[in-house]
């Protein structure tokens with residue numbers, strides 16, 4: 001299977017390039033711009049994309065890839081900074097433009113071969129997205145302009161004989177309406193790839209790789225009820241069957257019915273070895289009297305590790321711990337100007353080190369939407385696949401103040417109403433997350449002839465792409481109304497519902 005290599009120069013849209021290519025069922029990987037030539041050769045890509053980036057090729061600390069890239073005989077597509085670097089390294093001239101070009105621009109194509117195959121030429125204009133300060137002034141020898149924009153005489157260039165193409169604009173963003181055509185022309189036309197990277201082929205190759213790595217050893221996996229760990233377990237189980245044992249710890253902080261659904265699936269539809277630990281009392285005892293959010297999180301995290309370790313010990317010798325780490329967590333972010341690269345993070349905090357286990361992370365090449373597709377292909381139930389993110393510490397961090405059984409009961413009932421109403425109205429999949437929070441105050445209300453003094457539920461619903469930033473969701477008034485009246489009518493102990501209209505930052509998605 002052929003693959004595309006993306007060299008990352010720090011653009012915010014590098015991951016988007018990868019996603020757009022994978023949408024075409026062509027496998028690709030992102031590596032730092034500084035990846036040595038030997039490693040690039042070993043990766044054996046069918047073509048290379050040089051991403052955009054925030055630097056100027058004239059910065060003293062500009063990120064430079066090895067110019068010998070251009071001697072490998074591979075098709076190379078430079079995007080924005082990547083285009084300028086290609087032009088400069090091959091002998092052209094890049095200069096600061098008088099006017100920074102940012103936003104939508106009109107592109108006139110004067111050559112409909114190569115990456116513009118199948119597109120209309122001038123006088124028709126194509127909308128593209130630009131974001132650059134420098135621009136190409138003189139093309140290197142052998143290159144010619146294939147498109148222009150108002151501010152760029154060389155909005156796109158190509159080498160007349162070699163498979164090198166450069167675009168000032170960003171084909172990966174949705175505002176570039178011909179972006180998919182361009183990427184398709186590059187990967188299928190210039191690089192001669194085939195659309196053969198499907199979830200079916202991914203399962204086949206990953207299952208073989210897991211068998212090869214694990215041999216006859218034992219693997220454990222912490223099943224949380226979330227998408228990533230469920231898909232990891234299903235995939236590894238397909239590879240090694242009974243050598244995998246999953247441990248599900250019920251910390252008593254889950255929503256109504258959700259883990260039961262996942263456990264039922266694994267017990268009934270697969271023959272997965274599953275240890276199901278009921279630890280509600282243990283966690284509630286650990287949380288008794290705790291109101292500080294950080295202490296809550298620590299107690300829950302440490303409690304999980306303790307129980308997981310105890311159960312794992314009973315299994316005898318185990319060599320591997322399976323984790324549902326995803327691609328965005330492992331991409332080695334490029335680092336220049338002293339910025340710290342983002343560290344890969346682990347879902348099960350500290351476990352591999354403490355337990356001296358090797359990690360297997362079969363989803364580490366996948367984006368979230370690909371994990372969902374994989375889960376469906378593996379037969380996992382839709383409600384598990386399209387579940388909104390749910391924090392490890394569960395409802396524990398959605399109860400402000402002390403976590404007790406009776407307060408958990410109130411929140412669970414409110415939460416299930418939010419879930420039902422969101423699903424019924426079709427809003428569940430439109431938002432990133434939607435949930436109820438139990439506040440630590442009581443307010444006055446009136447019910448029938450009597451005065452009440454009861455709890456407040458806050459409703460939180462946010463739109464987000466990656467949870468790093470978020471905006472409150474503009475839910476319709478009717479939906480807000482039905483959630484509120486159902487909670488107040490159906491949940492004993494609640495007489496008021498409020499809607500959280502803060503964005504992140506400065507607020508966070510969760511309340512603790």
Ligand code: XMP
Pocket residue numbers: 297389390391392393433467504507508509510511512
């Ligand atoms: P915040 O509240 O920081 O949340 O804006 C960002 C995203 O992370 C989820 N979250 C967690 N997930 N363990 C998790 O697995 C945690 O301790 C945790 N805390 C927050 C949160 O639900 C949101 O999607």
